[in-house]
Amino acid sequence: MDDTRGAPSGAAAAGFLGGGGVKWATTELDANGVVARWSEGAEWLLGYPEADIVGRPAGELLLSGLPESARHALADQETWSGTVTARYRDGGSREVGVLACPLRDSDGTTRWLLTAAAPVLSPGPDRAGSGPGRASAVGEGARPVPGDASPEHDAVDPGPRRSRPARDEKAHDETVTEWAFTQQAFPMAIHDLDLRLLRANDVLCRIDGRTEDEMRGEPSGFLTGNRANAQVEAAMRRALRTGEPEHVQTFRQATGEARERAWAVSLSPLKDSDGRVRALAVAALEISEQYWARESLALLNEASMRIGTTLDVTRTAQELAGTPLPHFADFVSVDLLDSVLRGDEPTPGPVSGDVRLRRVAHESAHSNDSPEAAVGIGEVDTYPEFSPPARCLATARAVLTGPWDADYTDWMARDPKRDAKRDDYGVHSLIAAPLVARGNVLGAALFSRRLHLAAFTEDDLLLAEQLATRAAVCIDNARRYTRERGTAVTLQRSLLPRGLPPQSAVEVATRYLPADSQYGVGGDWFDVIPLAGSRVALVVGDVVGHGIHASATMGRLRTAVRTLADIDLPPDELLTHLDDVVIRLASESTDPEAGHDIGASCLYAIYDPVSRRLCAARAGHPPPALTTPDGTVDILDVPAGPTLGLGDLPFECAEFEVQEGSTLVLYTDGLIESRERDVGAGIEELREVLARPSPSLEATCDTVLRTLLSTPRPTDDVALLVARTRALDAGQVATWELPAEPALVGRARDHATAQLAAWGLEELTFTTELVVSELFTNAILHAEGPVQLRLIRDRTLICEVSDTSTTAPHLRRARVFDEGGRGLLLVAQLTQRWGTRQIPTGKAIWAEQALPAA
Structure with missing residues (x-):
């Protein structure tokens, strides 16, 4: 059937309309430019029957190449209108006005819909019928018309041809041109060189809510002060200046409607016989459905990039709250079950009855302090069974509600905090979407509109569900990681010494900081082991990797070190035996994730308070620092042995005489190494910190961590042991x-x-x-x-x-x-x-x- 949605503007139609009426010609081309559909109007216009033309390249219908603007539009897949020189079946030619619109398929390919007007001659006493095979008096050449005239149009006069005066012919053409402009199915307008409106058709008048006379002389039509007004005006002035058509996208709110419509606007300069631009024809095609579909896809794409950047539940909830603002909602809140925040396994299936949820995040599009919020961050609120959040959790489906819903108004009235904010921050529509992942209910997200003119629709309900679903998977991943990390931290802390054993050789202060949640808990440890003769062993180690496996390996190595220390081996011999232990653990490992990559570093030092001598050896570990009572800081030159797990390489001891009251600092590489600082720079910074006076060892630990770590949660575990030496008199x-x-x-x-x-x-x-x-x-x-x-x-x-x-x-x-x-x-x-x-x-x-x- 014929399609008039893509018909050319009135100005363009004036170039090819005949005298008896208009028959719209439509043609559909596939992505390769081959004719896929050929309407009756197209057959009437050029004389080719459908069987002869479908499947042939559309370029065969042209006597000359496409205009430059048309080629650009085809390359950019944009709407184009203009005239082309078409080939009739009998070999004749004629200028034809065409409107080309791209049609994008779900698989990403683009088809094209071409629309033109075919003139049909009406019989009459003062006009000779053109008969089959004849063209209108306008244009060059003649074309054959296949078949008999349709009774629907009375297009062909069976009687003898009679001529009509040129004056009547011209008047008739002007009448048809006027009909084509005023009765067009899409909004059209004509502006002068100062962009004042000269003409507006009936469709544009209905959209604007004013008559043509009321708009005439004003920059009306599609210049209405909307958010794309500047782009439209710039394109109009550019078209008048260059004489080339322009295409732009704008938004227009029809009278009586709350939601904007999206329009693809074609701007065609109108020229006189000398080629000078005299006016500008504006024609628009509504693309609201396609536009909002693209906006929804763009929002989902943005959500996939912005939500879930970390494995932190709270951060993920904040990302969900901030993503849909301000285009989709004015205010977004995210409430979760307490079990999710603890990392516990949530109860599968819907949650019924009254629900207690904790506010984790909320964001406002119009204020940083979110005055709309009736619940503060971290507060727990009980949602009654009939409230939108509880309803969405009970059904596991999003709920669209607002002041028109009795349950919504009852919920507002029963909650004093919400009722107090209703006058100033009352919403006109709200969506409550459940956060459900892997069949488990995690919480609810609320999207509300207060300043948006349009209320939420069913399409918005679907979009909110998709946003909530994507965010729920990220929140659940963070929850599961929180549980795993909590297990690893608990294991790690349980394997570290809970209380330092009594001994007289040194006074000790220690710190352990697990890595940030994004990196996972590592295998750092420290230990203080009393030895015979009032001596003491000081140990710091670091297992390669993160997670529960690293923590478990750390526990095994710490136990091995204490066992070897009971034999009272010198530091170099102890590290040699510990190296054998690491090699054996790697060979016995059955963890597919760990493989045979078990490795560790260790620093083992023995201090004798009788001789005041320190004997130390290290395996792939940073050297210790020693601060003397006068404030001098030295990095002890302990030979750098290989990392544990390599085997067949020796370790060496170094001995130092230590003054009573000196401070010995042992640490792991997480303290001195980061992305912004290499090991050498970190050691120098540690030296500077230790040179400052400190009232106690605990204060020294706090100062070192605060100065050397840029964030409270480092990217790697940190173990720190600070010991002040004593001597027996x-x-x-x-x-x-x-x-x-x-x-x-x-x-x-x-x-x-x-x-x-x-x-x-x-x-x-x-x-x-x-x-x-x-x-x-x-x-x-x-x-x-x-x-x-x-x-x-x-x-x-x-x-x-x-x-x-x-x-x-x-x-x-x-x-x-x-x-x-x-x-x-x-x-x-x-x-x-x-x-x-x-x-x-x-x-x-x-x-x-x-x-x-x-």
Whole structure:
């Protein structure tokens, strides 16, 4: 059937209309420019039957190429109107006015709808019928007309041809031209060179709500002060200046309607016979449906990019609240169940009855402080069963409501906070959309319009549901990550020392900060391990990776370090054994995500308060910092060993003499390294911070973290251990070095007895004499060279015997007739604990006794 929606403007129609009437010709072209549909009017206009023309390229119908403006419009897929030189079936030619409109399919391809006017001659006594095969008197050449005239149009006069006076012909043409302008199916207007309106057809008058006479002389029509007014006026002036057609998009609100319509406006300069522009013809095609569909797709596309940029529930809710403003809504709020914020698994299925929701985010398009909000951020509100939020959660479908809804007005009236705001910030329409993901209800999002002229429609309801669905998936992902991260943090903190063990070597302060939620919890740890002889081991480590797997690996390595520390190995040997542990863990790993990439760094240091010496080794870890009492800060030159897990590479120890009251700082790389700062710059900044005086170790920790971390939640875990060294004074340590002779065992007991008396520890004399006798005798029997006896009064009484042998004794149960094997068993029974350790000159055997109560 014929289609008049894309008919050319009145000015363009005047170029090809005949005298008897108009038959509209429409043609549809596919994306390749091939004729796909050929109407009866097109057959009447050019003489080609449908069977001969469908499937042929449209270019075969042209005698000359397309105008430059038409080629640009085709390339940009925009509406175009103008004249082309068409080829008749008999070979003749004629200028034809055409309106070309692009039609976009769902698959992205573009078809074209071409519309033109075919003149039809009416019979009459003062006009000769043109008959079949004849053209109108206007234009060049003649064209055959296929078939007989349609009774609908009475197009052909069966009688003999009669001529008509030129004056009557011209008058008739002017009448038809007037009909084409005033009776056109889409709005048209003509403006003068100053953009004042000269003519307006009936459709434009109905849209504007005024008559043509009332608009004449004003910049009316599509110059109505709307948001695209400047673009339309600029295009009109450009068309008048260049003489070339222009196309622009604008918005126009018809009289009595609340919502704007979108229009594609074609601007055609009207020229006289000398080619001078005298006026401007304006024709518009409503594209509201396509425009709003594109706007909806654009909003959904923007939402996909803006919502869910982090794995934080609150941040995601804020992104949802801000995305639809201001084009879709004036105010948006997001309320969630408390279980979602905790990371718990929500109850599947709809939620019925009264619902308690917590306000997580809200945004206003017109004020930063969101005065429309009746509930503050973080507050909990109970929504009654009949309220829009509760209704949408019960049905799992969006609800469109407003003052016309009795449940809505009842909800407003029953809530004092909302009722108080209704006069100043009352809305005229509201959508409550459920946040549902994977079958679980998470909360509700409310979209309201207060200043928007148009109320929400059913199409808007669908769009709100799609926005809420996309956001719900992101919120649920964040919730699930919150739960996983919470589990990892709990595991991480449970594996770190909850309380530092009592010891006298150092005063300690520690900090642990998990990484920001976007990066996940890592495997950083610290530890303080008391050792024999009042010494202490200070440990800081970092497992490669993030998440529960890294936390679990950290726990296993920390346990391994404490086990190896009980053997009292030197730092380099301990790291060698720990390296073997990491290699074994990697080979035994069954986690497909972890694979064999388990790795870690570690710094292990031993401080002796008697000698005030520090022995340290590191495996792929940053070096420690030492601040002396005078404020000097040194980065200790501990040899950089390889990262744990590489194997076959040695570790080296370094020893330092430390002044009493010095501050030793151990840390992980998350403290000094970031995207904005490399390791070297971070260490220098740490040096500057430690050089400043600090009232306490706790204050030092806070200052270091506050200065070196740009955000409270770093991108990597941070473990920090700050220790101030102490020293045992000479009165707490007694040392004797004796030859390895059996006769000197009694002298060793006498030295110990006298020292206990000096310390006021006579109660421990009997046990101490037995321990000294046994340990000294073992040294004489199994070693050569001098034997050293040392007593240390600290939190316990420590008896230590050192010799030159590297063979460590082992506790065993002696049989009935064995001569030895009972001495160490007695020592183990009478003391709190005992052990051996390797020293540079041999070994040392020690035993600890609890001090008497005060």
